Amino acid sequence: MTPLRVFITGASSGLGAALAREYAAQGATLGLLARRGDTLAALIATLPNAERHRHYAVDVRDHAAIAAAAQSFLAHANGVDVVIANAGISVGTLTEHAEDIPVFTEVIATNVVATAATFAPFIGAMRAQRTPGRLVGIGSVAGIRGLPGAEAYSASKAAVISYCESLRLEMKPHGIRVVTLCPGYIDTPMTQVNPYPMPFLMAPDKFAARAAQVIAAGDSYAVIPWQMGVVAKVLRLLPNAVYDWAFSKAPHKPRKAASPAAPPQ
Numbered sequence: 024m025t026p027l028r029v030f031i032t033g034a035s036s037g038l039g040a041a042l043a044r045e046y047a048a049q050g051a052t053l054g055l056l057a058r059r060g061d062t063l064a065a066l067i068a069t070l071p072n073a074e075r076h077r078h079y080a081v082d083v084r085d086h087a088a089i090a091a092a093a094q095s096f097l098a099h100a101n102g103v104d105v106v107i108a109n110a111g112i113s114v115g116t117l118t119e120h121a122e123d124i125p126v127f128t129e130v131i132a133t134n135v136v137a138t139a140a141t142f143a144p145f146i147g148a149m150r151a152q153r154t155p156g157r158l159v160g161i162g163s164v165a166g167i168r169g170l171p172g173a174e175a176y177s178a179s180k181a182a183v184i185s186y187c188e189s190l191r192l193e194m195k196p197h198g199i200r201v202v203t204l205c206p207g208y209i210d211t212p213m214t215q216v217n218p219y220p221m222p223f224l225m226a227p228d229k230f231a232a233r234a235a236q237v238i239a240a241g242d243s244y245a246v247i248p249w250q251m252g253v254v255a256k257v258l259r260l261l262p263n264a265v266y267d268w269a270f271s272k273a274p275h276k277p278r279k280a281a282s283p284a285a286p287p288q
Contacts, residue, residue, distance in 0.1 A: 028096075032110040035057035036062070042235070045228070054077050083141065084132050084133060084136075111134045114130065115275050135179050155197060159201075160202070163183075172273075200241035200243075207246065207247065234247060
């Protein structure tokens with residue numbers, strides 16, 4: 024069986040690193056992209072078949088650099104099977120603070136625009152392959168209903184969910200599956216700054232194993248862990264008045280002004 028060829032952004036820590044470990048254990052050839060090239064190199068040194076993998080020290084807001092990394096990996100691996108646009112920033116924002124507006128821009132650029140910039144250079148190659156691949160966007164339960172204090176993050180993840188739905192319809196005639204994964208609370212640097220209890224907190228390696236199953240099946244949408252999927256369905260059904268009553272006093276994620284943003288993953 025031919026090894027999978029998998030390209031992952033935000034691969035230096037958190038979900039990205041866990042996904043890299045999962046796919047490497049399956050024998051895949053990996054292309055790992057993040058800002059911290061030394062961290063990526065150290066991660067690859069711990070993976071099976073380390074000599075097959077490639078890493079790219081790129082900020083996902085640099086779209087030309089993403090395209091160059093994609094072309095490099097396509098040439099190295101002779102194609103691609105799975106592209107996971109995982110890079111993201113999670114930080115509290117409040118519209119009333121003018122200094123948070125640049126943070127909005129950073130979050131949208133990293134979480135939304137970079138997702139499209141990650142997929143774009145791979146679509147032509149996937150269309151040309153005999154076995155079309157999977158494009159995987161990382162949404163969040165926070166994108167299903169807006170959370171107080173997380174205006175930019177909730178908006179960005181809602182955008183990712185809708186964007187992937189649109190892309191899924193566009194790619195269907197070409198046999199390319201678009202998969203939207205919505206993590207709940209996963210124990211990564213992104214969530215470890217949260218100053219409040221997190222229900223159904225999941226280890227990143229367990230998330231990665233389940234995510235790989237969903238991606239292999241080509242499912243269009245999944246919330247992981249499943250318990251948060253139940254919560255998500257309930258949240259969708261709540262009338263605004265009930266939702267507002269239940270969540271208006273919810274605890275806030277720290278703002279960037281008060282606490283540095285978790286590094287892009």
